[in-house]
Amino acid sequence: MIEKLSNILTFLLVAYLGFGLLLYLMQRHFLYFPTQAIQHHYRQLSFNTDGESIKVTVLNTGKERAIIYFGGNGETVDNNAAIFSATFTDHTVYLVNYRGYGGSTGQPGEQGFYSDAQFIFDEIKPEY
Template structure:
């Protein structure tokens, strides 16, 4: 009986350690889902050289003082947003970043690499346009927040934003020490106090991926008067972009 109990305990420990090892080894495969680029020819593509990689940016070039940079979700082909953004922002040059491994970008996505590439893109864009607004959706909201804490952006719009990916992962995998395992934490709340530009948070009422409490927690971190939030009633995480008020809200924040 005792031997059987010990055997059961050892088996449970082995299973736990095995599952934890797999979770650690494949964690980035659970976070990033690279997509190919579907829209735009060579005239709609900017290749940004970054160290030993080539980072693709879908663009709508425009000789204007205004520009908009867009950072998408973890499974998004940002080129698909080009037609709608081009119509919604006729007076803005558009720059939509494909994360490493996405679209025509080389390399593999990591938090450090994506944040680095975002800064490089902003520096290039701000040298061409004096007023640069930034929009980040889902995973990209964390990228946009970090950028806005490091550079002088004109306006900031965050769509379905989160307080921390680490926080969400801890709730999803409560039996594992996720804090010590997770490599890409995207702790947006750390950078919010440094943001002083007008910021709009667009929240999906029925977000099934990023719980509304996470967006609300992030909103509470902003200094008074810096940010406002708008909730799209009935919207979920993946269908928010198809709502009629989606682009009009983004325009109101730009």
Template sequence: MKKAIKIRLGVYVGLYLALGLVLYAVQTSLVYYPVKNIEHQYPVLVLESEGEKISVLKIEEGQSQAVIYFGGNGENVVYSAPQIAELCEDRSLYLMQYRGYGSSTGKPSQKAIFADALKLYDELKIRYDHISLVGRSLGTGVAVYLASQRPVDKMVLITPYDSIQSVAQKRFPIYPMSVVLTEKYRSIDRVPVLPVPTLILLAYNDEVIPMANSQKLIAAFAKVKPQVEVIKNAGHNDLSERQEYKKAIKDFFLIE
């Protein structure tokens, strides 16, 4: 009987470890959903970053202020561009395609995307004195990181999280995500020191980022109190269709 119990326990432990290794190995495919390149009419800024070519869509390039947009993990920024441009009117808009997304080369990772975001900012800072950031879902982690490393005027976070590590921990509670994950995106560690005026937009019925994770991030702001708008009857993916969402962003950028 004892031998049978030991064998069964060994099988369970082996299965647990095997599944943990699989989770570690496939984590990037769970975090990133690269989108194919599609034809579009926008001019493109191509950045050379760590041997890769990063494609950045450009809209209204000649304005005095600029906005950098970081999209979600499965978002094609070509489709997002018209609306974001409308909401950030009178500003030049730059929408970055992550590595492996669109016409950008390479493979996405937290380290790579952070490096590319810094590269883009430093390129634009030569031309613009005022740069603001907009991040959506995965892109909120990129925006928060960039704001922690470079001075920015304003920041809009759409459906943000405290960390991908925390979100993943709820989905895989039997595994220590602090050990398993390399793609942690721990925004909660960065926002306490940010002095940036920030607008946070939440979807009341968000089925991807739990409201509790967004609230933890909001509570971590210490130097500034972010403006928070919760859009009712909206989910993670249809939030941008709501008029309240559009008005909030437009009004935020009009504030001097």
């Protein structure tokens, strides 16, 4: 009886550890699930950094102040362009598509995000 219980507990422990290992190895697929570009009529810029092309949708051009928006996980920022345009009428709004999202090239990742954010900020800042 004790041996049978020991075998069951060993199996459960191995299954649990195996599942944990699988989650660890697949975490990139759970965190980043890139989206395709969508068709829209808004102005689109392309910033080239680190060998990648980052697509940025620009709304309400010519304003004195700006907002740079990076969407949430899995968000296609262009889907919300009309809302941002109507909500922030006194700002030029830059909707940034992460690497791999919305027509931007490359693979999503934390370091690329930081690098792209700093690059785009530095490019846009002189206008404001």
